[in-house]
Structure formats: structure tokens, C-alpha cells
Amino acid sequence: MIKIENLKKSFGELEVLKDMNVEVKPQEVVCVIGPSGSGKSTFLRCINRLEEPTGGSIYIEGNDITDPGNNINEMRKNLGMVFQQFNLFPHMTVLQNITTAPKRLNGKSQTEADKLGKQLLDKVGLADKADVYPDNLSGGQKQRAAIARALAMEPSIMLFDEPTSALDPEMVGDVLEVMKSLAKEGMTMIIVTHEMGFAREVADRVIFMDGGYIVEEGNPQDLFDNPQEKRTQDFLSKVL
Amino acid sequence: MITNTATNHIKEETVIESLQIMIDALPVLLQGMWLTVLITVISLAIALVIGLVLGIFSITQNKILRGISTLYVDAIRGTPILVQILFIYFGLPAATDLSLNAFTAGIIAISINAGAYLVEIFRAGINSIDKGQMEAGRTLGFSYSETMRLIILPQAVKRMIPAIVNQFIVSIKDTSILSVIGIAELTMSGQSIYANNFRAFEILFMVGVLYFIIVYSLTLFARWLERRLDVA
Ligand SMILES: Nc1ncnc2c1ncn2[C@@H]1O[C@H](COP(=O)(O)OP(=O)(O)O)[C@@H](O)[C@H]1O
Numbered sequence: 222m223i224k225i226e227n228l229k230k231s232f233g234e235l236e237v238l239k240d241m242n243v244e245v246k247p248q249e250v251v252c253v254i255g256p257s258g259s260g261k262s263t264f265l266r267c268i269n270r271l272e273e274p275t276g277g278s279i280y281i282e283g284n285d286i287t288d289p290g291n292n293i294n295e296m297r298k299n300l301g302m303v304f305q306q307f308n309l310f311p312h313m314t315v316l317q318n319i320t321t322a323p324k325r326l327n328g329k330s331q332t333e334a335d336k337l338g339k340q341l342l343d344k345v346g347l348a349d350k351a352d353v354y355p356d357n358l359s360g361g362q363k364q365r366a367a368i369a370r371a372l373a374m375e376p377s378i379m380l381f382d383e384p385t386s387a388l389d390p391e392m393v394g395d396v397l398e399v400m401k402s403l404a405k406e407g408m409t410m411i412i413v414t415h416e417m418g419f420a421r422e423v424a425d426r427v428i429f430m431d432g433g434y435i436v437e438e439g440n441p442q443d444l445f446d447n448p449q450e451k452r453t454q455d456f457l458s459k460v461l
Numbered sequence: 462m463i464t465n466t467a468t469n470h471i472k473e474e475t476v477i478e479s480l481q482i483m484i485d486a487l488p489v490l491l492q493g494m495w496l497t498v499l500i501t502v503i504s505l506a507i508a509l510v511i512g513l514v515l516g517i518f519s520i521t522q523n524k525i526l527r528g529i530s531t532l533y534v535d536a537i538r539g540t541p542i543l544v545q546i547l548f549i550y551f552g553l554p555a556a557t558d559l560s561l562n563a564f565t566a567g568i569i570a571i572s573i574n575a576g577a578y579l580v581e582i583f584r585a586g587i588n589s590i591d592k593g594q595m596e597a598g599r600t601l602g603f604s605y606s607e608t609m610r611l612i613i614l615p616q617a618v619k620r621m622i623p624a625i626v627n628q629f630i631v632s633i634k635d636t637s638i639l640s641v642i643g644i645a646e647l648t649m650s651g652q653s654i655y656a657n658n659f660r661a662f663e664i665l666f667m668v669g670v671l672y673f674i675i676v677y678s679l680t681l682f683a684r685w686l687e688r689r690l691d692v693a
């Protein structure tokens with residue numbers, strides 16, 4: 222489903238990603254953990270080309286997203302993304318946040334888009350917030366609305382960049398619940414997270430990144446309970 | 462007592478006479494005012510397009526587009542508007558075959574001048590929007606221009622309205638300088654009247670009142686617009 226080969230990314234002199242190789246199978250949930258500054262966000266943002274990779278290839282269902290010949294806007298429709306800071310559109314209601322893209326880009330009528338939007342709001346537990354502006358939502362509600370917005374394009378892959386890091390602790394659970402239910406439905410997901418409990422429970426595979434490398438990867442039980450690498454052990458001993 | 466009554470009498474007559482002069486001047490002044498409004502509306506419409514396009518140039522990655530924008534803004538902001546008007550009306554025809562009538566030259570001058578200030582307003586307005594908004598739009602699959610149109614500009618323009626209106630007010634008043642190239646706008650109309658009747662006080666007072674009416678209408682419109690956008 223996703224095949225990343227020799228991915229490299231530098232910002233000027235600073236080499237942030239050094240030769241990353243990752244494969245993600247359909248319906249797989251991959252959690253990426255690692256210290257701050259290790260390149261997790263950059264890695265995720267290369268996958269939908271919010272950052273332009275300096276080298277390597279990223280195949281999404283067989284198409285190389287780094288190939289300038291491929292239509293990046295088309296390919297992004299298939300890659301939902303959820304940001305740490307939500308990035309909802311403040312000048313639109315919650316429902317408009319969700320329906321604008323499917324209406325304009327997927328040829329849905331207003332009625333179809335509204336119906337889809339309401340279904341998604343129901344799914345993330347915000348059925349009563351359709352006509353509210355984002356400024357009037359709590360952090361947790363904002364993030365769930367942002368997840369609904371990404372789902373409205375009916376992507377087959379979802380990318381999450383620390384979706385709960387900007388939330389008050391009591392808001393984290395609701396957002397993680399939504400993500401769990403997505404995982405159960407078989408959504409393919411790559412999740413950068415600091416929620417180790419969540420990663421252990423939901424991930425099919427955990428990747429530990431440090432210094433722009435994948436230091437270690439494996440199923441959550443092996444990686445959390447029996448890390449092989451010294452750097453993984455050090456990191457886990459700090460966060461667990 | 463007698464002198465006093467006489468003075469009062471004279472004062473009263475002067476006031477009535479002054480009012481009469483103002484009323485007599487009104488048709489010509491209103492014509493001038495109409496021309497001022499017309500030049501302002503056309504020029505500012507063009508200036509908005511210049512401001513938007515070059516404002517976006519100034520924030521792209523492309524160095525050439527950014528350079529064009531910077532050069533234009535610096536050149537206009539670094540020179541007096543009077544020189545710009547004279548340059549377009551007298552300077553250009555002297556060096557090229559191009560000769561413009563005063564009305565066209567005036568509109569070009571005001572457009573180019575206001576445009577430069579609007580570039581800065583647009584640039585700052587767009588830059589003030591969090592870059593996560595562009596990223597969220599692009600991630601959904603919108604192109605750069607769709608994201609600009611649907612997501613960035615609606616938010617930016619709302620923030621820019623006070624600055625845009627401020628520039629509009631400056632530009633409305635700047636049109637009075639167009640009298641130097643003989644356009645019969647409001648100021649010029651006034652000058653032509655008091656050149657004949659020598660009543661500069663009454664005429665210029667009326668000219669001032671009419672400018673104030675234009676500017677104040679715009680201010681009221683802007684307040685109404687801001688209130689409407691606040692609801693949305
Ligand atoms: N746009 C950028 N320009 C320059 N350096 C950047 C940029 N984005 C990230 N970096 C640098 O790349 C490194 C990795 O950042 P990031 O991917 O955000 O790490 P993480 O998400 O793991 O905390 C950091 O040193 C960061 O300062």
C-alpha cells in the first residue's frame with residue numbers, strides 16, 4: 222500500500238531523514254515514536270509531500286508521489302492528514318469544514334456532502350456541533366472535527382502527527398477512541414504519537430526513530446517489552 | 462445702538478450672500494465630485510487587482526516574481542505621487558509615442574500608486590494567516606490557488622479591511638492632485654469657480670464638505686461591512 226525507499230530529507234545543511242525504508246500493508250496501523258527532533262513529523266510530511274523529499278521514492282498504491290509527473294493534488298485526496306494544531310478553517314462552520322473538499326473536489330452535491338458530513342460528525346461524536354464555528358469547540362472536539370474533515374475525502378490512508386499532543390489530558394481519550402474505531406474498521410494509518418499505551422494497544426507495528434533513522438521496529442509487545450537497541454531502551458525508560 | 466444694528470444687518474447679509482455663492486457653485490462642484498468618485502472607483506478597482514496579484518508574487522518561492530513585486534513597491538513608495546502623475550502625463554509622451562489623455566493618465570497614476578501600498582497590505586494580510594491553513598487545504602487535495610481563494614483570502618481580507626479602507630481614503634484625497642494635469646475633478650472645479658468669482662473661502666469650504674461626504678460614506682460602508690463579516 223505504501224512503500225518508502227531510501228527516503229532522504231535535508232533542510233539546507235541539516236540532514237533530517239537519512240535513508241528511511243518503510244513498507245505499510247493495507248489496513249495496517251503503524252505508530253511512529255521517538256524523541257522530539259528525531260524527524261517524525263518530517264517523515265510523515267514527506268509522505269504527502271508537504272515537505273519535498275531530497276531523495277528516494279514513496280509509492281502510494283504503486284504510484285510514486287515524488288514523481289513530478291504524478292498529480293500531487295489527486296494523490297493527496299487519498300492521504301488524509303491530521304495535525305497537532307488541528308488547522309480547522311475558522312471562517313467556516315464545522316459542517317462546512319467537512320463538506321467543502323468533497324463538494325469541490327469529489328463532485329458531491331450539497332445534499333450528498335451534507336449527508337456525508339453529518340454521518341462523519343455522528344461518528345466522531347459531534348452530531349450537535351454541525352453549525353458551530355471551530356472557535357467555540359474544545360481542543361478535543363476540534364481534533365475530532367479535523368479527523369472528520371480528513372475522512373470526508375474518503376482516503377484509504379490516514380496520517381496523524383501527534384494528534385493528542387496539544388490537548389488537555391481529559392480530552393485525549395475521546396480522540397484516541399475515534400482513532401481506535403478507525404483502526405477497527407480497517408483504515409490504514411501511520412500515527413506519530415507519544416501515547417505509548419495507545420500504540421501498544423492499537424498498533425500492528427511500532428517504529429522507533431532517532432536522529433533521522435529507524436533505529437528499531439517490531440510489533441508493540443516485542444518493541445515495548447523487549448527492545449533490542451540501546452537507544453530504544455533509553456528512550457522507553459524515559460517515557461514509560 | 463444704531464451702529465450695532467447696522468453691523469448685525471451687514472453680518473446677516475454677508476451670510477446670506479455666502480450661502481447663495483455656495484448654492485450657485487453646487488452644480489459645477491457636484492460634477493467635479495462625480496468625476497472624483499468615478500476616477501477613485503476605477504482606480505481602486507485596478508489597484509486591488511494589482512495589490513492582490515503582486516501581493517501573492519511577493520510571497521511565492523519564485524525569486525523573479527518576488528523581485529518584480531519588491532522593485533515596484535519600492536519605486537512607488539520612494540517617490541512623490543505628484544512626480545508620478547507628472548511623469549505619466551508629461552514624461553512618458555516626451556520619451557515615447559504614447560500619449561494619454563489626462564483622464565486615463567490620472568487613473569493610471571492613482572491605480573499604480575494605491576496598488577503599491579495595497580501590495581504591502583495584501584502581503585502582510587496573507588502572511589498573518591497561520592501556515593497550517595495552507596497545509597490543511599493542500600492536504601485535502603486543493604491546489605495552491607484554490608486554497609488561496611477558499612481558505613486563505615477570506616480570512617486575510619477580513620483582517621485587511623481596516624488597512625484597505627485607510628488606503629482608499631488616502632487615495633480619494635490624492636485624486637485632488639490630479640488638478641495639476643487639468644482634470645476637472647472636485648478640487649479643479651473649485652479652483653475654476655473662485656478664479657472667476659474670487660470667493661475662495663466659500664468655494665473651498667464647499668469643496669472640503671464634499672470630500673468629507675465621500676470619505677465619510679466610505680467609512681460608514683466599511684463599518685457596515687466589518688460588522689457583516691463578523692457575524693459570518
Ligand atoms: N522547515 C524546516 N526548516 C528547517 N529545519 C526544520 C524544518 N522542519 C523541521 N526541521 C528540523 O528537522 C528536525 C526534525 O524535525 P521534526 O521532523 O519536526 O522532528 P519531530 O517531529 O520528531 O519532533 C529538527 O531538528 C527540526 O528543527
Ligand SMILES: [Mg+2]
Nearest residue numbers: 261262263383
Ligand atoms: Mg513533530
